[in-house]
Amino acid sequence: MVIKVELATATTPQLSNDYTNNLSGLRALIVEDNRTNAIILEALLKGKGFEVFIAENGERALERLSTDTYDLILMDNHMPIMDGVEATRHIRQLGSRNAEVLILGCTADVFEETKQRMISAGVDHIIAKPVKDKELEDALYFYVDKLRQYQPTSIDDFEDELEALVIDLSISLDNEEFEQALQAVEGIEPMLEAENIQGQKLLKSIQTQLKESxxxxxxxxxxxVVQLLT
Structure with missing residues (x-):
């Protein structure tokens, strides 16, 4: 019997030229119940410039994601209360920008089924545990566009993005579309520096008012707007 087949051409992932080892200003959330593993991951990420936060399980991670925004999540698989698969599914269903965050699944499980469950839940990429710096570096390299999806690349880009969000916010408020207005504010939130206490308080006040219509x-x-530009 002769079977006709088509040969597939192997492809190489296209890497972005915008990658840099210095990822200062980006926010990472480590979801890991093992304190030692969390400390190691924290050191790796801080060494690359990330501002790092830790959640002990999926449930705690969702609590953080309800109030804060992140550019990267390192998601453990096996955790008490809520594991990585369930947590990832919930994250992908969020009604905020966090739903599109870059998620790297971390697992010591060698079974392909485990990896596929995490991918099916919405994880972008799997990294084997114990996590090696080179493997983490490669993953960040491949996914740099998604990693930096909310980061303006220049002052002009920042001002253009801010102007677009402010216009969206203004139109939404004129039409009393409070959900859309809240989404615009959530887009503005990562543009405001964490150490700007006055700006952060003002932002939270505006968000609270919008949630109350x-x-x-x-x-x-x-x-x-003044706080964002100073």
Whole structure:
């Protein structure tokens, strides 16, 4: 019997030219119940410039994601209360920018079925545990566009992105579309520096008002823009 087949051409992932080892300003969330593993991962990420946060299980991770935004999540597989697969599914269903965050699954499980379960849940890539710096570096290299998806690449880009979000916010408020207005504010949130206490308080106040279907004052909105540009 002769079977006709088509030969497939092997492809090589295209790497971005924008990659840099210095990832300062990006926020990473480590979801890991083993304290020693979490400390090692924290050291690796801080060495690359990340601001690092830790959640002991999937449930705690979702609590953090309900109030904060991240550029990267390192997701353990086996955890008490809520494992990595269930947590990832919940994250991908969030109604905020966190739903599209880059998620790297971390597992010591050698079974292909385990890896596929994590991928099917929404993990972007799997890294074997114990995590090696080179493997982590390669993953960040391949996914740099998604890693930096919320980071303006220049001052002009920053101002253009901010202007677009402010316009969206203004139109949404004029139409009393509070959900859309809240989404615009959530887009603005990662553009505000964490150490800007006054700006952070103002942002939280505006978010609270929008969640209560209230229109923030023009002075508050103008002040928020000032805080972003200073």
């Amino acid at each position: 209230k229109v923030p004052s023009k002075d508050e909105l103008d002040n928020l």
